[in-house]
Amino acid sequence: MSCVLFVTACGSRGDDGGGEDGGTPVRPAAVDADFGDLGRICTSGTASGSSVQGVTDKEIRVGVVSDVGFTKNSEFLDAAKVFTSWCNDAGGINGRKLVAVTRDTKMLEVRQRMAESCRDDFALVGGGGALDAMGVRDRLECLLPEFPAQVVQLENQGSDLQVSVQAASPKHWAYEGFYTWLTKEAYPGSADAVGIIGGDSPVSKGHIARTSESLRIVGANPSYTELYPPTGVADWTPYAQSIKNKGVKGLIFHGDYNSLAKLEQILTSMQYKLDWIDANSSAYTPAFLEVTGDKALAFQNNVADLGGFHPLERADSSPAVKQILDLYAKYAPGANVTFPALKAFSSWLLFAKSAVACGDTLTRRCVYETAAKEAAWTGGGLQAPIDLTVRTGVPVTCFNVEQAGPEGWKPADFGATTGPYRCNAPATELRGDYGRPVTLADVGKSMDDFH
Numbered sequence: 001m002s003c004v005l006f007v008t009a010c011g012s013r014g015d016d017g018g019g020e021d022g023g024t025p026v027r028p029a030a031v032d033a034d035f036g037d038l039g040r041i042c043t044s045g046t047a048s049g050s051s052v053q054g055v056t057d058k059e060i061r062v063g064v065v066s067d068v069g070f071t072k073n074s075e076f077l078d079a080a081k082v083f084t085s086w087c088n089d090a091g092g093i094n095g096r097k098l099v100a101v102t103r104d105t106k107m108l109e110v111r112q113r114m115a116e117s118c119r120d121d122f123a124l125v126g127g128g129g130a131l132d133a134m135g136v137r138d139r140l141e142c143l144l145p146e147f148p149a150q151v152v153q154l155e156n157q158g159s160d161l162q163v164s165v166q167a168a169s170p171k172h173w174a175y176e177g178f179y180t181w182l183t184k185e186a187y188p189g190s191a192d193a194v195g196i197i198g199g200d201s202p203v204s205k206g207h208i209a210r211t212s213e214s215l216r217i218v219g220a221n222p223s224y225t226e227l228y229p230p231t232g233v234a235d236w237t238p239y240a241q242s243i244k245n246k247g248v249k250g251l252i253f254h255g256d257y258n259s260l261a262k263l264e265q266i267l268t269s270m271q272y273k274l275d276w277i278d279a280n281s282s283a284y285t286p287a288f289l290e291v292t293g294d295k296a297l298a299f300q301n302n303v304a305d306l307g308g309f310h311p312l313e314r315a316d317s318s319p320a321v322k323q324i325l326d327l328y329a330k331y332a333p334g335a336n337v338t339f340p341a342l343k344a345f346s347s348w349l350l351f352a353k354s355a356v357a358c359g360d361t362l363t364r365r366c367v368y369e370t371a372a373k374e375a376a377w378t379g380g381g382l383q384a385p386i387d388l389t390v391r392t393g394v395p396v397t398c399f400n401v402e403q404a405g406p407e408g409w410k411p412a413d414f415g416a417t418t419g420p421y422r423c424n425a426p427a428t429e430l431r432g433d434y435g436r437p438v439t440l441a442d443v444g445k446s447m448d449d450f451h
Helices: 075-089 110-120 132-141 176-186 202-217 237-245 257-269 286-292 294-299 312-317 319-331 339-357 364-371
Strands: 059-066 097-104 123-125 194-199 222-228 250-254 276-278 302-305 401-405 408-411
Touching (some): 059 075, 059 110, 075 097, 075 319, 176 202, 194 202, 202 222, 257 294, 286 294, 286 408, 312 408, 319 339
Parallel strands (some): 059 097
Antiparallel strands (some): 302 401
């Protein structure tokens, strides 16, 4: 299949040249420092005077959290490499070079990597891990600001000293607008027969509980719920048979796309076609299409909500997405530009723009507070506007739906109202007690301690 279809920066993948820490060499060639509609992001200068951890007159060290040692997925590290290479070529942060340091949690070593970041880094930027709640208290105790690409667990979602480019709220479920469209407009006959399957883990169980309440809010009925072992399933036939026996018409899958692909292949072999399958945004990748296969993709109806980020396959209508593809082709040929990579790049842009605005005497508090003043952040055109001035409880108000088939992913006909997005989505506060994000007060700190 073509590189255009899979949104890949074509070419052979080479050494990143960044050394053990993932830093990037200084390249003399002049580059365009503008991005999207943000204007100039990085710039040269003779910065000096900061005595903050991770900052010298020459460089700024930032940590990039990733589960790469477990998942073997380098998308956050690729995004860090591309952004820092481009930014440093453009002069850096007022002359200081960005050095991205990989903090590989290997899934379970979250606290160990957080301890290292607390010891050495200026901030955390453009990363994320599946068990991110394990490190949030440590991060707040050392007053380390975070600009994540991905936030997973509720304890970290909207936690203090965090500015996230993706709208989320512990009091709302992000997919209410999506579910409303699915069960009331697109496939109303599925409303009373929605199934939910997820891995048997605390993260998935929390997602399933919030999904169930959100479905009831929009008038749908979660008629079938099932957990599967996180270690994997040898044979998905019993799950497929249960889905058929229960008459499930819409399926929400909280799990890995390899498992979903196997389930869909069995459902297809049984000739059981659902009205829709929410494959979730982690399946918005070429790999899902490959493992699922054309037969199941043609028979089943896979959809996913990108939560207000521009579709990758429509780069021709987004100068910002097109620019990222060009930057990947230059700095990381062969690396996939993924949905999480888009979020990571938006996070890097937010951090860099804010850091440049803080001038020579760079402080964590200045960068954090400058970023938190963005009232309509779009990442230069990568996403629908999000108000970062609201610290907690920011529900998703814009969504966009993708649909998968043998030809690839493409935007569904979901009633877009604002460019590729549908905005003013409903956002009803959940009543269940699912926990809350960690605050500075929880670790005996306050903003008076943050400098």
